Amino acid sequence: MAISLLVLLVPIALLLAFYRGFLGGDQANAVDPAPAIEQAQAANAFPVSQPAGLGDDWRTVSARYQTVDGGANLRLGYLTPEGRGAQLVQSNLPAERLLPSELTDQAQPQGQTDLAGRNWQRYTARANEQALVLLEPGRTVIVVGDARESELRQLAGSLR
Numbered sequence: 001m002a003i004s005l006l007v008l009l010v011p012i013a014l015l016l017a018f019y020r021g022f023l024g025g026d027q028a029n030a031v032d033p034a035p036a037i038e039q040a041q042a043a044n045a046f047p048v049s050q051p052a053g054l055g056d057d058w059r060t061v062s063a064r065y066q067t068v069d070g071g072a073n074l075r076l077g078y079l080t081p082e083g084r085g086a087q088l089v090q091s092n093l094p095a096e097r098l099l100p101s102e103l104t105d106q107a108q109p110q111g112q113t114d115l116a117g118r119n120w121q122r123y124t125a126r127a128n129e130q131a132l133v134l135l136e137p138g139r140t141v142i143v144v145g146d147a148r149e150s151e152l153r154q155l156a157g158s159l160r
Contacts, residue, residue: 033063046092046139049159057081086145
């Protein structure tokens with residue numbers, strides 16, 4: 001019986017190794033954020049910022065513009081150079097409505113930081129996540145994720 005089981009497990013292990021090693025089975029698929037960004041710009045609901053100058057090791061893994069009750073959101077998801085997740089959210093929803101839905105009801109400001117001449121607020125977020133929030137008239141920008149703070153700061157600082 002052990003030999004029968006071994007005969008079945010060896011091909012499965014080989015297929016799994018081939019899938020992960022040669023086909024990149026565990027890699028996130030990169031997407032083009034341009035259509036979602038263009039859709040947000042065309043809607044003209046809020047000023048749209050785009051990251052500029054991020055290296056090739058930053059991969060966009062999701063991009064979506066959507067209208068919601070009372071406003072609109074642009075979400076861009078990234079895989080950082082260290083392989084962690086970061087999300088850029090831009091919205092014209094009121095901050096008192098957007099922040100609890102994106103960062104949880106328990107999110108608390110942790111101080112200010114200056115990035116690229118803008119005054120960002122550091123926030124706690126969901127478990128193992130932190131956030132940077134930029135409050136502007138007519139727009140709120142959130143950079144949130146389980147990435148290191150230096151990577152979140154790099155993403156926030158790259159917005160043009």
